[in-house]
Amino acid sequence: MRILICYATTEGQTRKICRFVADHLMDNGHSVELLSADDGLDEASELDLNRFDAAVLAGSVHVGKVQRALIEFASELTDGFREMPVLYLQVSLAAAGKDAEERAELARIAEETVAAFGWTPAKVLQVAGAFRFSEYDFFKAWAMRWIASQHGQTVAHGEDREYTDWRALAADVDAWAEAAAMSR
């Protein structure tokens, strides 16, 4: 299949996740175009979604919200996305845990985000992200250290800690791609 991947990232983990997904799909014989939502927004009016059979959109959660750029990109191209199987990856730290309340909150954020897209993805996947203390300014580092401590984690100064389960992600992407190919 010809697959468009468009992501928004604040500290870089969603970009890393989308590069991994792109490599994985290409290894399996698909052709992939990888786009940042920030760049994609300028191109959205010129982007011909008829060139693609399927798409992966991805964004990360910051204080209960996903990047505006992703929502604008997704809603700009409503007609095209409505016609194709789309996998939406929502990256967060809460997805790394099993807390029922936090999981319900992630589901609510995904629902709100998808409503703002104006169309419904074929599949929504919650993906665990990372602490990236190497990217945080003083206040973010302070807030994130507090969040880590609330979850019984201590992260050393300047340390990055990744929770993304690459193997599970690859399996989920494979399952989606198989269903997407069959639905064409």
Ligand SMILES: Cc1cc2nc3c(=O)[nH]c(=O)nc-3n(C[C@H](O)[C@H](O)[C@H](O)COP(=O)(O)O)c2cc1C
């Ligand atoms: C300021 C800030 C706020 C965050 N808010 C949330 C949140 O509300 N819920 C959550 O599960 N994760 C939250 N996170 C964690 C991010 O979703 C996680 O670090 C993710 O990997 C970021 O992806 P990115 O590097 O692609 O931006 C927050 C992170 C930062 C730095």
